[in-house]
Amino acid sequence: MSLTIKLARIDSRLIHGQVVTGWARVAQPNRILVVDDTVAQDSLQKTLLKQAAPAGMKVNCITVEKMIQIWGDPKFDVIKALVLTKGPEAMAEMVKGGVSIPEVNVGNMTFEDGKTVIASNLAVSQEDVDAFNYLHDQGVKLSRQMVPGDSAVDVMDLLKKADLE
Incomplete structure (x- = not known):
């Protein structure tokens, strides 16, 4: 066995109001792992x-390598x-390292020079596009959803519409 990933989320802000009030309530994790x-x-x-x-929620901030190391360790079940x-x-590095992530929820990815805006609050670089393509090729479902009540949108469709696939 290994630890259970209740929700894998990309968000450049990491822990913030939407994570605390929405996603943590829906996913009901007993720990937040910032990787x-x-x-x-x-x-x-x-x-x-x-x-x-959230009050009482344990948070660990770990490296990608540490996440890969603990993935198959039964003491983290x-x-x-x-x-x-x-x-x-x-996320792509974790999958390459053997971590099973069937679905990734994509939230905010902040605009910076060299990035292309593909949706509201979602900007990608070529490295991001390459990582999304890798994840998609590995069978990972990539859905864009800011808050739990929003409809999910396929990230690959957004990349295709922006001619970035």
Whole structure:
């Protein structure tokens, strides 16, 4: 066995109001795993993310490599996780490392220079597109949904419409 991923979500903001009030309530995890190599090394960011979590919810900020290491370890079977990453590259690396992620929910991905806006609050770089394509090729369902009440939209359809597939 291994830990259970109740929800895998990409959101550049990581833990924030929508995660706390919406997604955590729907997914009902017993732990939030922020999987980000930079955040895992930054004590201030880790502290702030833990403070932003729902009351009583344990938060761990770990590297992609650590997530891959704990994936098959039976001592983590009790974890029912909401897994958060800032972008699709970390999700792709986890899948490459053997972590089973059947579906990824895509939330906010902030616009920066070099990125293309494909939907409201969703901007992608070529690296993001490559990671989405890899995940899709591995059979991972990629759905765009900001809050639980929104209708899910296929991320690959958004990339196709933007001529970025």
